[in-house]
Amino acid sequence: MNSQPMSPFENTWRKFKALFGAWLAHMTVYRAEILIWMLSGTIPLIMLAVWIGQAQAAGGTVGGFSASDFAAYFLAAWLSGQMIVAWVAWEIDFAIRQGTFSSKLLRPINPFWEYFMQHITERFVRGPFILAVVALGTLLIPGTRLVASAGHLLVYILAIILAFAIRFLIAYCIGLLCFWLENATALDELYFVLSIMLSGSFAPLDFYPAWLRPILEFLPFPYIVYYPAQILIGRLPWSEIARVLLVQCVWLAIIFVLFSWLWKAGRRHYGAVGA
Amino acid sequence: MIEVRNLEKHYTVAEKEAGLAGSLKSFFKRQIRVVKAVDGVSFQIATGEMVGFLGANGAGKTTTLKMLSGLLHPSAGEARVAGFVPFERQSNFLKTITLIMGQKQQLIWDLPALDSFLVNQAIYEIPDAEYKATMQEFTDLLDLQDVLKKQVRKLSLGERMKCELAAALLHKPKVLFLDEPTIGLDVNMQVRIREFIAAYNQKFAATVILTSHYMADVTALCKRIIVVDKGRIIFDGDLAALLETTSPSKIMKLQLERLVPRADLERYASILQLEGLNVEFSVPRAEVSVKAAKLLAELPVADITIEDPPIEEIIGQLFTQARAEVNV
Numbered sequence: 176m177n178s179q180p181m182s183p184f185e186n187t188w189r190k191f192k193a194l195f196g197a198w199l200a201h202m203t204v205y206r207a208e209i210l211i212w213m214l215s216g217t218i219p220l221i222m223l224a225v226w227i228g229q230a231q232a233a234g235g236t237v238g239g240f241s242a243s244d245f246a247a248y249f250l251a252a253w254l255s256g257q258m259i260v261a262w263v264a265w266e267i268d269f270a271i272r273q274g275t276f277s278s279k280l281l282r283p284i285n286p287f288w289e290y291f292m293q294h295i296t297e298r299f300v301r302g303p304f305i306l307a308v309v310a311l312g313t314l315l316i317p318g319t320r321l322v323a324s325a326g327h328l329l330v331y332i333l334a335i336i337l338a339f340a341i342r343f344l345i346a347y348c349i350g351l352l353c354f355w356l357e358n359a360t361a362l363d364e365l366y367f368v369l370s371i372m373l374s375g376s377f378a379p380l381d382f383y384p385a386w387l388r389p390i391l392e393f394l395p396f397p398y399i400v401y402y403p404a405q406i407l408i409g410r411l412p413w414s415e416i417a418r419v420l421l422v423q424c425v426w427l428a429i430i431f432v433l434f435s436w437l438w439k440a441g442r443r444h445y446g447a448v449g450a
Numbered sequence: 451m452i453e454v455r456n457l458e459k460h461y462t463v464a465e466k467e468a469g470l471a472g473s474l475k476s477f478f479k480r481q482i483r484v485v486k487a488v489d490g491v492s493f494q495i496a497t498g499e500m501v502g503f504l505g506a507n508g509a510g511k512t513t514t515l516k517m518l519s520g521l522l523h524p525s526a527g528e529a530r531v532a533g534f535v536p537f538e539r540q541s542n543f544l545k546t547i548t549l550i551m552g553q554k555q556q557l558i559w560d561l562p563a564l565d566s567f568l569v570n571q572a573i574y575e576i577p578d579a580e581y582k583a584t585m586q587e588f589t590d591l592l593d594l595q596d597v598l599k600k601q602v603r604k605l606s607l608g609e610r611m612k613c614e615l616a617a618a619l620l621h622k623p624k625v626l627f628l629d630e631p632t633i634g635l636d637v638n639m640q641v642r643i644r645e646f647i648a649a650y651n652q653k654f655a656a657t658v659i660l661t662s663h664y665m666a667d668v669t670a671l672c673k674r675i676i677v678v679d680k681g682r683i684i685f686d687g688d689l690a691a692l693l694e695t696t697s698p699s700k701i702m703k704l705q706l707e708r709l710v711p712r713a714d715l716e717r718y719a720s721i722l723q724l725e726g727l728n729v730e731f732s733v734p735r736a737e738v739s740v741k742a743a744k745l746l747a748e749l750p751v752a753d754i755t756i757e758d759p760p761i762e763e764i765i766g767q768l769f770t771q772a773r774a775e776v777n778v
Contacts, residue, residue, distance in 0.1 A: 281521070
């Protein structure tokens, strides 16, 4: 029967391809919906207009930011916000309450990878729209330098991957709470609101009250939007960039431990209702 | 193949009285109750055996299947399937089993079923040649050729169920847990699915546990049945033997060519029903052939059928017996 046994690597690659293919087909069915979802993440773009207005009214700069500085920051913040979008809490919540999570548990693959691939695939569908908006923004506001250098771009890619992993795992943990709670999406909403306020989507954190800054440094929020954006536009010295990447790794590790525990404990608690 | 010892699953459920007052009350003080969904179940099933799992709604059938397929963590006791502990969800275990639930789907709703099959092929690590052969076989057996490329959400219930079945068996599992596989399907489709399951069992020596509300599913497929009531096993054994012990007589239905007086008929056996030309006798099992010969020789018989009493009735008797014993 088994004509040619496949290597583990080959098997993993085939799973990756199959999930990517299926989700891509699925996403293209819903491409209009994805566009609408993107619009729901436009706060940085609105804030961009607000702050440029402020800068111009103040005679050129506000707190050391010129109009084109604001443009670069908010475009980078918007780009980062788009790259880290994760709705997996809703998916898990729905699947656990409707009972479809059971069929995922029956397959010889952790459901984590299915959801993960779903998000990665969606980024590919979203990508062209994102690039178009960023390019348009850069052209419309003269003097905007979104990417400081090729080196910064490379580090940014690393930082945004870490940022996505952090956000995805947090959302996953919130979703797993559904093993105990009736509904976990309210918590994800709470996270979303906090994240908008504290991640730097409203304003660069440089404008936040001095007492709040040290507290924020100890929360994950700045590390998923503010710092990646700052890296891309080149406002951080390399030593600071190294610190940011390190803190991201620490956060990732902490949330991964939490995730592993929730997964283990939650599965024991799972009632497999309805299915 | 399947070994289960003192398996238990107890849930705690929060109860709420109906209405607004009840909601408020339960918001501040929750009433917790322990439900013993499965309460000390033990059995063994050999390779290739097909076993029917019978019991009322909430008897614990589905909960048992969910523990055997690794979805639920048992509160106590042990289960082993093909040598694995199900809850550990080892890859080789999951490749050995399948659980089919009549009402639930694993197919991707917005895409043709074929796309879901391809995903399963990759996830279950099925080589291309084997995948093609299996698909060919399932397509023939289940008549899938016109269905595979249609969006799943546009399929009829019967078509979808056939695709679900194919998706769930694509990796050729050795152990099948079938929970109401024919629910909601019309009689033709039920027969179709039944034949397919029988063929699959034959061909791959697969071990099957089947729950169904349709007795016909069980009588057609399973020699052995396990009857559960309130989380406990009240019967485990041969279906035919059960029929013999609990119903010592058979039903003989006759259609006569002309009317025969009741008194003349009563001399042959006790009459269950008499309506014009149709008579129903109850005949002790041992005397069935002798009586049948006699009736055919002496009465103007147009048609004769001999049946077991409906199995629902027999199972019903089992339940009343079991509950009476508990109450004693």
